[in-house]
Amino acid sequence: MSTLLKFISYLVIILLVVSCDTNQSNKIEQWKAEVIETESKFATMAKEKGVPAAFVEFADNHAVLMRNNNLIIGKEALQKYYESQVSDSNSSSLTWEPEFVEVSKSGDMAYTYGYYVFTFVDSTKTEIVSRGVFHTVWKRQIDGSWKFVWD
Numbered sequence: 001m002s003t004l005l006k007f008i009s010y011l012v013i014i015l016l017v018v019s020c021d022t023n024q025s026n027k028i029e030q031w032k033a034e035v036i037e038t039e040s041k042f043a044t045m046a047k048e049k050g051v052p053a054a055f056v057e058f059a060d061n062h063a064v065l066m067r068n069n070n071l072i073i074g075k076e077a078l079q080k081y082y083e084s085q086v087s088d089s090n091s092s093s094l095t096w097e098p099e100f101v102e103v104s105k106s107g108d109m110a111y112t113y114g115y116y117v118f119t120f121v122d123s124t125k126t127e128i129v130s131r132g133v134f135h136t137v138w139k140r141q142i143d144g145s146w147k148f149v150w151d
Contacts, residue, residue, distance in 0.1 A: 024105065028107070031107045031110065032101045032102075032103050032110070035098075035101050035103060035110045035112060036098060036101055036112075038058070038138070038145070038146040039098050039101075039112055039136070040097075042054055042057075042058045042148075043094075043095065043096055043097065045057060045058070046094050046095075047093065047095065051082075051092070051094050052082035052083075052085070055082065055151070056075065056078060056079050056082065058147055058148055059075045059078055059147060059148060060075070060139050060141070060147035060148060060149045061075045062074060062149060063075055063078060063147070063148055063149050063150070063151070064150050064151075065078060065081075065150075066151075091120055091121040092118070092119065092121070093117075093118070093119050093120075094116060094117070094118045094119075095116065096114060096115065096116035096117070096134055098112035098113065098114040099113060099114035099115065100112065100114065107140060108139065109138065109139055110137075110138040110140075110146065111135065111137045111138065112134075112135070112136050112138070113133060113135045113136070114133070114134060115131065115132070115133060116134045117129065117130070117131050118130040118132075134151065135150075135151075136148050136150065136151045137149050137150035137151075
């Protein structure tokens with residue numbers, strides 16, 4: 001094989017590899033944007049309709065939450081947990097925004113983390129502010145939407 005033909009063959013291979021990598025990179029960036037958009041909708045719903053409604057809406061059927069050092073496993077259990085909580089959604093608020101997002105190469109799992117602020121008024125009418133770090137694991141659903149599986 002001539003040197004020119006070898007050079008052209010190598011060039012074609014390099015271009016194919018770079019092209020494939022660019023396409024995968026574009027997909028991952030698109031998926032990250034989807035997860036960020038889902039986080040935003042989740043936070044907006046928590047603000048407008050309350051934390052319980054938002055957490056139930058954005059939970060995968062097999063979601064797991066850890067609250068007060070206990071695991072709440074499954075969407076049904078999550079709904080029962082929130083129904084059993086005595087709270088006045090007008091006296092509490094939860095805000096958060098992801099600082100980081102990563103998506104698997106296959107585009108079926110993702111995770112986010114960032115800071116949250118939870119504010120509520122206790123029984124003595126004192127406002128309590130709790131700040132911390134959240135970590136959420138997301139799973140792509142059959143319909144293409146994202147639901148959390150761990151929070």
